[in-house]
Amino acid sequence: MNKIEALQRINELRAQLHTHNHNYYVLSQPTINDFEFDMMMNDLIALENKFPEYADENSPSQRVGSDINLEFKQVTHEYPMLSLGNTYSEEDVRDFETRISKLTEEKIEYVCELKYDGTSISLKYKNGKLAQALTRGDGVQGDDVTANVKTIKAIPLSLQGEGYPGEFEIRGEIMMPFEVFNQLNVEREEQDESPFANPRNAASGSLKMQNSSVVAKRQLDCYLYYLLGKQLPGKNHYENLELAKSWGFKISDDSKLCQSIDEVLDYIKYWDKQREELPVPIDGIVIKVNSLDQQDELGYTAKSPRWAISYKFKAERVATRLNSVTYQVGRTGSITPVANLDAVQLAGTVVKRASLHNADIIENLDLHLNDSVFVEKGGEIIPKIVGVDVEQRDSNAEKIEFIENCPECGTELIRIEGEANHYCPNSLLCPPQITGRIEHFIGRKAMDIDGLGEETIELLYQQSLVKNISDLYKLKKEDLLPLDRMGEKSADRILGSIKESLDVPFEKVLFALGIRHVGQTVAKKLAKSLGSIQALKAASLEELVEVDEIGDKIAKSIILFFEDEAQNEIVNELIAHGLQFELNQEELDKQTNKLEGLSIVISGSFKSHSRDELKALIEQHGGKNTSSISKKTDLFLAGEKVGPSKLAKVEKFEIKTISEEEFIARLQ
Numbered sequence: 234m235n236k237i238e239a240l241q242r243i244n245e246l247r248a249q250l251h252t253h254n255h256n257y258y259v260l261s262q263p264t265i266n267d268f269e270f271d272m273m274m275n276d277l278i279a280l281e282n283k284f285p286e287y288a289d290e291n292s293p294s295q296r297v298g299s300d301i302n303l304e305f306k307q308v309t310h311e312y313p314m315l316s317l318g319n320t321y322s323e324e325d326v327r328d329f330e331t332r333i334s335k336l337t338e339e340k341i342e343y344v345c346e347l348k349y350d351g352t353s354i355s356l357k358y359k360n361g362k363l364a365q366a367l368t369r370g371d372g373v374q375g376d377d378v379t380a381n382v383k384t385i386k387a388i389p390l391s392l393q394g395e396g397y398p399g400e401f402e403i404r405g406e407i408m409m410p411f412e413v414f415n416q417l418n419v420e421r422e423e424q425d426e427s428p429f430a431n432p433r434n435a436a437s438g439s440l441k442m443q444n445s446s447v448v449a450k451r452q453l454d455c456y457l458y459y460l461l462g463k464q465l466p467g468k469n470h471y472e473n474l475e476l477a478k479s480w481g482f483k484i485s486d487d488s489k490l491c492q493s494i495d496e497v498l499d500y501i502k503y504w505d506k507q508r509e510e511l512p513v514p515i516d517g518i519v520i521k522v523n524s525l526d527q528q529d530e531l532g533y534t535a536k537s538p539r540w541a542i543s544y545k546f547k548a549e550r551v552a553t554r555l556n557s558v559t560y561q562v563g564r565t566g567s568i569t570p571v572a573n574l575d576a577v578q579l580a581g582t583v584v585k586r587a588s589l590h591n592a593d594i595i596e597n598l599d600l601h602l603n604d605s606v607f608v609e610k611g612g613e614i615i616p617k618i619v620g621v622d623v624e625q626r627d628s629n630a631e632k633i634e635f636i637e638n639c640p641e642c643g644t645e646l647i648r649i650e651g652e653a654n655h656y657c658p659n660s661l662l663c664p665p666q667i668t669g670r671i672e673h674f675i676g677r678k679a680m681d682i683d684g685l686g687e688e689t690i691e692l693l694y695q696q697s698l699v700k701n702i703s704d705l706y707k708l709k710k711e712d713l714l715p716l717d718r719m720g721e722k723s724a725d726r727i728l729g730s731i732k733e734s735l736d737v738p739f740e741k742v743l744f745a746l747g748i749r750h751v752g753q754t755v756a757k758k759l760a761k762s763l764g765s766i767q768a769l770k771a772a773s774l775e776e777l778v779e780v781d782e783i784g785d786k787i788a789k790s791i792i793l794f795f796e797d798e799a800q801n802e803i804v805n806e807l808i809a810h811g812l813q814f815e816l817n818q819e820e821l822d823k824q825t826n827k828l829e830g831l832s833i834v835i836s837g838s839f840k841s842h843s844r845d846e847l848k849a850l851i852e853q854h855g856g857k858n859t860s861s862i863s864k865k866t867d868l869f870l871a872g873e874k875v876g877p878s879k880l881a882k883v884e885k886f887e888i889k890t891i892s893e894e895e896f897i898a899r900l901q
């Protein structure tokens with residue numbers, strides 16, 4: 234292919250990929266399957282590599298982000314990013330109408346929009362290309378997060394259609410859908426990282442990450458709701474947003490043009506209920522004057538426009554009694570205080586407990602026993618104590634003081650400087666830490682040992698058969714058989730699975746050890762760059778922080794782990810049992826993230842692979858094999874003779890089905 238042909242093909246592929254991205258992420262109506270998309274993308278990347286002179290930072294191939302650390306540049310907004318005045322009642326909304334009616338003679342048309350609860354973003358387009366993305370910052374200056382924003386597929390890098398101004402800004406909200414948020418938190422907890430409190434924090438935290446390739450994995454979404462510029466095409470807000478939709482922006486279909494304030498109030502009522510059905514969080518409604526001329530006439534106060542206002546939904550809040558605070562000990566020894574409450578109905582569920590996270594939260598709330606406390610669902614999900622009705626407090630009520638000793642083993646707790654949590658340092662003898670570590674060790678993402686549930690582990694521990702992870706490799710059939718509900722078959726399965734775990738690769742063994750702050754990704758990075766447990770043990774703090782993504786906190790935790798004689802002894806025993814403590818580079822090279830984040834169900838019988846082989850392939854490529862079909866399933870890998878009830882579910886949830894051949898082709 235000569236240069237001219239290459240450029241033609243590159244342009245063609247870029248245009249097609251832009252359209253398919255838009256169909257998928259903005260319109261939710263893909264017209265080709267993922268495999269075809271990947272093929273086109275591969276062709277484009279190959280051509281771009283071959284002809285680097287045609288590189289374009291807005292090419293669809295650039296959405297994966299880069300590993301380069303960003304130092305965010307502060308940039309002054311061309312138009313300051315203002316906030317909105319809040320209203321909380323019908324009366325407030327009617328007052329808004331009265332206020333603006335005094336300032337303009339003409340009839341007023343309103344646009345009602347959902348008030349998305351994420352983090353605001355201002356996008357600048359020049360000649361149809363995304364030129365800059367700024368966060369709100371202090372409203373006057375924001376952070377330049379262009380590299381991160383480019384990884385968000387709902388945001389067009391190049392515009393389609395026609396009629397857009399040569400230069401304009403469009404503002405909107407970057408959000409994390411509930412489903413992505415829940416999954417992210419499950420993963421964070423598994424990796425001993427603190428979960429995000431709500432999707433808003435998760436979205437803004439993700440947007441500010443230094444490594445855009447990690448942002449790319451966070452699956453952020455973005456709705457746009459405000460066009461600014463010197464030469465906007467339409468005379469009113471609604472029309473401009475409709476035009477922006479035709480240029481490829483994701484504009485909500487739930488906005489409504491209203492002719493009266495009564496219509497506005499109906500819209501508010503409708504969405505106060507209906508919001509529970511949305512895939513993304515909203516915290517209210519925004520009401521805007523439609524005509525741009527009227528907007529100009531009404532103008533701005535120092536902080537917000539006079540032509541718009543927000544209506545905030547009331548977070549559902551209930552009062553209940555605090556009966557006690559108990560403390561849970563995690564596998565790493567971290568202590569989580571939990572409030573035990575009188576059961577109370579809140580936003581559709583019964584709430585009996587609320588996490589208090591750490592000592593500072595208890596202190597800030599100034600909690601006392603039997604307090605009447607207010608509970609809300611933070612970000613609509615996790616119940617949270619937001620305040621105390623101090624007037625109801627008995628004068629001699631006992632103040633809640635954070636415990637000083639471990640509730641399980643009595644050891645004095647410690648608090649590492651700069652960390653919010655207290656820890657029990659007795660990691661080797663404190664029972665829930667031991668059983669927690671064993672549970673972590675056998676987990677699917679670690680050694681993947683089947684057949685041992687929480688209860689069996691508890692029994693094995695109580696009977697002194699398994700006192701640490703290395704004891705698992707000493708288990709004999711006669712140890713297992715006397716256990717409650719343990720048959721021959723189950724015992725064989727457990728022992729077989731323990732034996733198989735000797736082949737589990739080094740990076741997973743390293744994760745399985747349960748070193749504080751060493752999650753799956755960190756374990757992989759360490760395994761890859763140091764190559765063996767001996768090298769890891771010998772590494773100095775300076776050498777550890779040289780490794781990509783390893784900071785001071787993780788490095789210190791690794792050093793502490795290997796300074797502990799008892800931990801070393803366990804590791805040595807595991808080495809003697811034959812676990813993999815060296816990198817198998819060949820295996821690692823085979824791993825990809827082609828199926829990253831996908832939840833895949835396998836069913837039926839297959840021609841060329843066993844189910845276990847398919848399962849291994851899914852994991853090798855970063856996917857997750859799950860057993861039952863739910864609305865969270867992404868792909869259904871169907872063999873022959875799939876049962877009718879499975880098929881019905883696949884149809885009901887509209888899950889994409891692929892054959893064995895398509896699946897294998899996708900991995901190549």
Ligand code: IVH
Nearest residue numbers: 315316317346347348349353406458519538
């Ligand atoms: S209009 C000058 N429309 O709410 C007003 N804002 O409190 C520009 N927000 O910073 C904002 N959904 O982050 C507008 N449909 C919507 C919105 C919305 C969410 C956020 C936005 C803004 C904040 C104002």
